[in-house]
Amino acid sequence: MNRQTLNITLSGFALCMLIAGCDSMKTPATANVAVTKNAVDNASDAGGAEFAPSEMKSARDKLALANKAMSNNDYKLANDLATQAQADAKLAQSKASSEKAQAAANALNTDIRVLQEELSRKNNP
């Protein structure tokens, strides 16, 4: 085996390793994108578009880019974008939930104030 043959062999091996390495990202990235899609849908159902429009838009845009990266076989980028989109979607969902809970608390407090006013009017006509 001469030196050149060894070089070609080594280069081929390295290339194989690189392709295998990239391919090894395919399965986790696919799973991550699927989980992110689910998180975005949940945030949307919770009213994310209404209560947290910028986080919601960010999550959708990044999910779209992640899908695009998947079809370009860029699994590393797809994974990163999916992870970011997931963080955005979870924030959007928790914002929507907290806004709704605060609105409910405010409505209830208003309700109580009205009732108390009514009660004190009845007691001191």
Next chain:
Amino acid sequence: MKLVVNPALLLLAGLLAACSSAPTSTSLLDQTRSDYYTAQHNPHVTSYASAEMDQAAVLLDKANSAANDHESAEKIDKLAYLAKQKIATATEISKQKTAEAVVAHSAQERNQVRLNERTNEANLANANAQQANAATKIAQDQTQQAQAQTARLQAQLNELSARQTDRGMLITINDVLFNTDKAQLKAEGVMSVQKVARILLDNPQQNVYIDGFTDSTGSAAHNLEISERRANSVSAVLIDMGITRNRITTHGYGEDQPVADNATAQNRQLNRRVEITLYNPAKNTVHQ
């Protein structure tokens, strides 16, 4: 080979050393650290979103490690971004749980307020009903009292053979109730006048005229005098019974106004009399 120490190389080495000892940071990482500090000092966040804060701490540690290892700004920011979103999520979760706690407490408070309101309404309705009942009872009692008083007065008047005249209820105290030719009442006469006194005590709105009359026997002056004295002795009995003097008007008419001609002894006895008239001064203010 001769070793030449190049000053420029030394400087470069020094710079590299400085770089390795001063960790890289990015404005996003700085912001994320600040967010983490704020959240960590919010008691709502630490109590309601401790799991999310733990996750945020792991993510921030990764970003800090990347900075310490002089990784690229892009990589540091990627990690810092995830930590920053996680911290924001933790803060939102704590707000949500705080609001939910308020809702739980407020719902209880509202129920209490509503309960108070209903209790209040029920008490008010009860009080109104009781008041109405009491008022009805009082009205019934008053009606019964008035009816009883009317019945009693009627019985008393009947007993005294009273009759209605224009001036009022007229009760005649006969001559036989006086000592002969005297102003002094006999015991039976006093009893009759006392019955009149009781009527007056029961009916404080009633006043009395007491008018004395005689027959035509004897001098007019004597008759006038005895009719006045007989009227006064009836008045004295009423006053003794507690009737105030200003409710009594006495008058002696002598032999004027006979009720029968003086031809027979029986008629003359009818003419010798004292007439007591009960009247209500509020209704009948005309005095004869």
